[in-house]
Amino acid sequence: MTDLILTPNIADPDGFYAALIAAHDGLSDKESAAMNARLILILANQVGDREVLAQALEAAKKSD
Amino acid sequence: MPLDDRYQLAFRLYPYARSADQDAGHPVHHPVIVVGGGPIGLAMALDLGRQGIPVLLLDDHEGVGQGSRAICFAKRCLEIADRYGAAGPMLDKGVVWKIGKVFHDDRQVFEFNLLPEAGHKFPAFINLQQPYFERFLFEQIERERAKGAPIEIRGRNRVEGVTPEAEGVTLDILTPDGPYRLHADWLIACDGAGSPTRKRLGLDFEGRVFEDSFLIADIRMTGEDFPTERWFWFEPHFKSGASALLHRQPDGIWRVDFQIGWDVDRAEELKEENVRRRLDAMLPGVDYEIVWTSIYTFQCRRMRQFRHGRVIFAGDSAHQVSPFGARGANSGMQDVDNLGWKLGLVVRGRAPERLLDSYHEERAFGADENILNSTRATDFITPKSTISHVFRNAVLDLAERHAFARPLVNSGRLSVPCTYDGLSLTGEDALPGAPDRSRPGSPCPDAPLGHGFLLERLGGDFVLLTIDADAPETLEADGLTIRRVALKTADDPTGALAARYLGTATGAVYLIRPDQHVVARWARFDDAATRAALRRACARD
Ligand SMILES: Cc1cc2nc3c(=O)[nH]c(=O)nc-3n(C[C@H](O)[C@H](O)[C@H](O)COP(=O)(O)OP(=O)(O)OC[C@H]3O[C@@H](n4cnc5c(N)ncnc54)[C@H](O)[C@@H]3O)c2cc1C
Numbered sequence A: 001m002t003d004l005i006l007t008p009n010i011a012d013p014d015g016f017y018a019a020l021i022a023a024h025d026g027l028s029d030k031e032s033a034a035m036n037a038r039l040i041l042i043l044a045n046q047v048g049d050r051e052v053l054a055q056a057l058e059a060a061k062k063s064d
Numbered sequence B: 001m002p003l004d005d006r007y008q009l010a011f012r013l014y015p016y017a018r019s020a021d022q023d024a025g026h027p028v029h030h031p032v033i034v035v036g037g038g039p040i041g042l043a044m045a046l047d048l049g050r051q052g053i054p055v056l057l058l059d060d061h062e063g064v065g066q067g068s069r070a071i072c073f074a075k076r077c078l079e080i081a082d083r084y085g086a087a088g089p090m091l092d093k094g095v096v097w098k099i100g101k102v103f104h105d106d107r108q109v110f111e112f113n114l115l116p117e118a119g120h121k122f123p124a125f126i127n128l129q130q131p132y133f134e135r136f137l138f139e140q141i142e143r144e145r146a147k148g149a150p151i152e153i154r155g156r157n158r159v160e161g162v163t164p165e166a167e168g169v170t171l172d173i174l175t176p177d178g179p180y181r182l183h184a185d186w187l188i189a190c191d192g193a194g195s196p197t198r199k200r201l202g203l204d205f206e207g208r209v210f211e212d213s214f215l216i217a218d219i220r221m222t223g224e225d226f227p228t229e230r231w232f233w234f235e236p237h238f239k240s241g242a243s244a245l246l247h248r249q250p251d252g253i254w255r256v257d258f259q260i261g262w263d264v265d266r267a268e269e270l271k272e273e274n275v276r277r278r279l280d281a282m283l284p285g286v287d288y289e290i291v292w293t294s295i296y297t298f299q300c301r302r303m304r305q306f307r308h309g310r311v312i313f314a315g316d317s318a319h320q321v322s323p324f325g326a327r328g329a330n331s332g333m334q335d336v337d338n339l340g341w342k343l344g345l346v347v348r349g350r351a352p353e354r355l356l357d358s359y360h361e362e363r364a365f366g367a368d369e370n371i372l373n374s375t376r377a378t379d380f381i382t383p384k385s386t387i388s389h390v391f392r393n394a395v396l397d398l399a400e401r402h403a404f405a406r407p408l409v410n411s412g413r414l415s416v417p418c419t420y421d422g423l424s425l426t427g428e429d430a431l432p433g434a435p436d437r438s439r440p441g442s443p444c445p446d447a448p449l450g451h452g453f454l455l456e457r458l459g460g461d462f463v464l465l466t467i468d469a470d471a472p473e474t475l476e477a478d479g480l481t482i483r484r485v486a487l488k489t490a491d492d493p494t495g496a497l498a499a500r501y502l503g504t505a506t507g508a509v510y511l512i513r514p515d516q517h518v519v520a521r522w523a524r525f526d527d528a529a530t531r532a533a534l535r536r537a538c539a540r541d
Helices: A013-022 A029-047 A050-061 B039-050 B075-083 B087-093 B130-146 B196-200 B272-282 B328-347 B353-381 B386-401 B403-408 B454-458 B496-501 B527-537
Strands: B009-012 B028-035 B055-058 B063-065 B072-074 B099-104 B107-113 B125-127 B151-154 B158-165 B168-175 B178-189 B206-221 B229-234 B243-249 B253-261 B288-302 B311-313 B463-467 B474-477 B480-487 B508-512 B518-522
Touching (some): A013 B353, A013 B386, A029 A050, B009 B130, B028 B039, B028 B328, B039 B130, B039 B151, B039 B328, B063 B130, B072 B075, B072 B328, B075 B087, B075 B125, B075 B328, B107 B386, B158 B196, B196 B311, B206 B353, B229 B386, B253 B272, B253 B288, B328 B353, B386 B403, B454 B480, B474 B527, B508 B527, B518 B527
Parallel strands (some): B028 B055, B028 B178, B055 B151, B099 B229, B178 B311
Antiparallel strands (some): B009 B063, B072 B125, B099 B107, B168 B178, B206 B253, B206 B288, B229 B243, B474 B480, B508 B518
16 A cells, blocks of 8 residues: 655755746636646546545645 | 935944045056945955955945844855955854744744754854954955955945946046046946946846835844744734744844835834834743844846946846845855956956856856745745735645645745856866766865865865876966865765765866866866866866
C-alpha cells in the first residue's frame, strides 16, 4: 500500500507556487473555483490510487 | 534648491571642507567620480582606491543618515566587505541568529533552524543597523587612505548637473560656498533609488508598485530579555497589521515591521501614540523605547541598461527590490564587487572598454533574480486577490501539520548571490565529477584551511587555484600576472574543500576572477585553455 506523501516533494517550491497563483490571474472568484475543481480532478487522476486519494481527502479536511 | 539636509545624520563623518578644485577656475579632471555616499558608493570608492585608482566621492550630506533601513547583511556581502578589510567590526557588532518562528493568527505554524553549513568564515547573515555598516566601510576607507589609497570624500557636495560627453562627464556641483564644476572620465551613480543622475539623464526605471505600506519601528527593549529569533506573523491576532515581523539588532534594539495597508495617513500613523497602540497590542506588558519609526512603500524595478557610456549605475539607483529577502544593499555590494575590477582594468588600459558591458549583463541578470525572489515573497505576504489569499492561508494551515507545505511558506528568502551561467565572460566546465555549486559563473564557496579560510587566500586578483594539481607559480598574460594558489585536499582535514571543489575528481585547476567568481575549471593545467579563458573573462575576444 502506498501512503500519501506529506513531506516536501516539489522541486522549486517558490516557482511552483508562483505558477499556481499566476494561473488564476484575471479570473473571477467563480472562475477560480472552477479552475481549482478542474485542477483537483486532474491531479486526482494522476494519483489514481483510491487509498491515497482517501488519505488526501482526510488530510485536507482537518482544519480548525 | 538650498543645500539643506534631507535626513538627520547618525554619524557625521566627512564635514564640508573647501577644495582647491573650487578655486581652479576651470573644471578639474578626475579619473573616477562616485556620486552618493550610501553603502554602495562607499564600497565603490573603497574597491577602486584599494586598487590604486584615484576616486572622488561626492555626497550631499556630511555623513551617514539616521534610521536603520537595512538590517540583514548576508554571507556574500560580508565576504566582499572582508576582501576590503571591513568585515571584522561588522561581525563583532552584528547579531547572528538561527531560529525563526512563523505564526498565523494566534498559532505557531512552525519553527525553523537555519542550520548554517560549517566551514565558512561568515555566517549565513548578520543583523546590523545600516548606519553601522556604512560607518565601518568609511572607517576602512580612512585606514586605506592612511596607507596611501587615493580616495577623497567631499561632504555637502550636491551634484546638480550631469553632462555626458563621448570620453567623459562634466558635473555641476553645489556647495555651501556656491557652485563649481568637475570633469571625470567615469561617473559611477550610487545616488539611491530616487537617483537624481538617472532622472537628469531622462533614463527609465520601470517595474511593479506594491500597493501596501509598512510601518517600521526600531525599539529598545528595556525590560525582559527577548530571544534572538526572527518572528513573523501572518494575520496576527493582535491586529496591529496584516502581517508583522520582530527581529533583533545590536544594542538591544528590535526591528518591528507592520503591514498597514495602502491608503494610510502617514502623519497620523507615525504619531507616537498610534505607533505605541500597535506595539502594545503585539507586546503586551513589555517595556520599550521607540528609537526610530518610518513608513515605507516599495517597488520592484530596474533600469533597462546599467551602463550609459561613461555613466554607470550601481545599487538602488539601478535596481530596487522589496525588503523581503534583504536583497537591496546585499545585491548592491555585489554590483561593486563586479564593477570594481572591471573598471580598474579598463582605467589602467589592461582590458577594452566593452568589458564594462558585461557589468550590465551580469548584474542585470542578478537584479532580475533578486526582483523575482522578492516579488514572490511579497506576493505571499500581501496576497492581492481573493484566490491568492485562500491559497496562502491553505498553505499556512497545512504547514502547521504537514512538512510538505513548509517550503511553500515564504516570508522572504535568504539573499544568495547568483551564478553567471552562460553569460559572456563565463568559460568552460572541463572538470568531470565536480560539484554544481562551484561551476563556472558561481561565486566561490568558502572552505576552511586549517587556521584560515579559502576566500582569504583568493584575494582580489585573478588567481589560478590548484587542488592536488600542478601549474606554474605565475602566468603572464595580456599585461596581467596570474598568481597560483596551490592547495592540497589535505589542507582541509574536514573534507569541505574537496566536497566543494572536487566532487569525484582527483585534482582540479580553477581560474578565478578578482570578484571570486569562477571563470572556468579543468582537471589539469592547460596553458592555451587558461589563456583563452582569461581573454574571455577580460572581454578581449
Ligand atoms: C525598510 C527597509 C529595509 C531594508 N532592509 C534591507 C536589508 O535587510 N538588507 C539589505 O541588503 N537591504 C535592505 N534594504 C535596502 C537598502 O537600504 C538599500 O538597498 C541601500 O541603502 C542602497 O544603498 P545605495 O548606496 O545604493 O543608496 P542609498 O543608501 O540611498 O544612498 C544614496 C546616497 O546618495 C546621496 N545622494 C543622493 N543624491 C545626491 C546628489 N545629487 N549629490 C550627492 N549625493 C547624493 C544620498 O544622500 C545618499 O547618501 C532595506 C530598505 C528599506 C527601505
